[in-house]
Amino acid sequence: MPDHSNRPVDPDFAVGEYQAAFSDAYPLLLISEASLNDLNNRLPEPVAMKRFRPNLVVNNTKPYEEDSWKKIIIGECEFQVVKPCSRCILTTVDPETGEFSGKEPLRTLATYRKQSGNVMFGQNLIATIKGKLEVGMPVEIIS
Incomplete structure (x- = not known):
């Protein structure tokens, strides 16, 4: 990918020379299966994980446990949340279909995952040690 395709991540949240490409703001998005299951239990009809387009999906957690993580290690890779x-x-x-599904899942997420006027779901990560x-x-x- 050409260098001009990369964008720096928001320096208000990640200090350093980190960049994103093919994503809105950060190179990695992590969501737990437990968080999606919790959301799906609240929705009129469940949605698939791919609706949120994460590139890291974790299991064996409590719903929204990832909200409290600051630093994780997977194999030889280290990530800052x-x-x-x-x-x-x-x-x-x-x-997959390009079909619009109305206001869900945003409507439901807004009832319990709204922060500073934004609906939050998942955690943005940067790799501090790549592998x-x-x-x-x-x-x-780690923390």
């Missing part, structure tokens, strides 16, 4: 991900209208579009990730690797919560 930078900030909650503010969600936009794209979460109401099925990425190879594989499906099924354990996640170590």
Whole structure:
């Protein structure tokens, strides 16, 4: 990918020379299966994880446990949990069909995940130590 395609991440949340590409603001988005299950229990009809387009999905957590994480390690990689991900209208579009589904899941998320006027779901991360990730690797919560 050409260098001009990269964008710096918001320096208010991540200090350093971190960049994002092919994403709105941060290079990595983490969501737990437990958080999605909690949301789906509140929705009239469940939505798939792909609706939120995360690139890291974790399991064996409590719902929204990832909100309290600051630093995690997966394999040889270390990640800083930078900030909650503010969600936009794209979460109401099925990425496979392109079909708009009305106001869900944003409407429901807004009832219990609103912060400073934004609907939050998932956590934005930056890699402080890069390496190879594989499906099924354990996640170590450092702080």
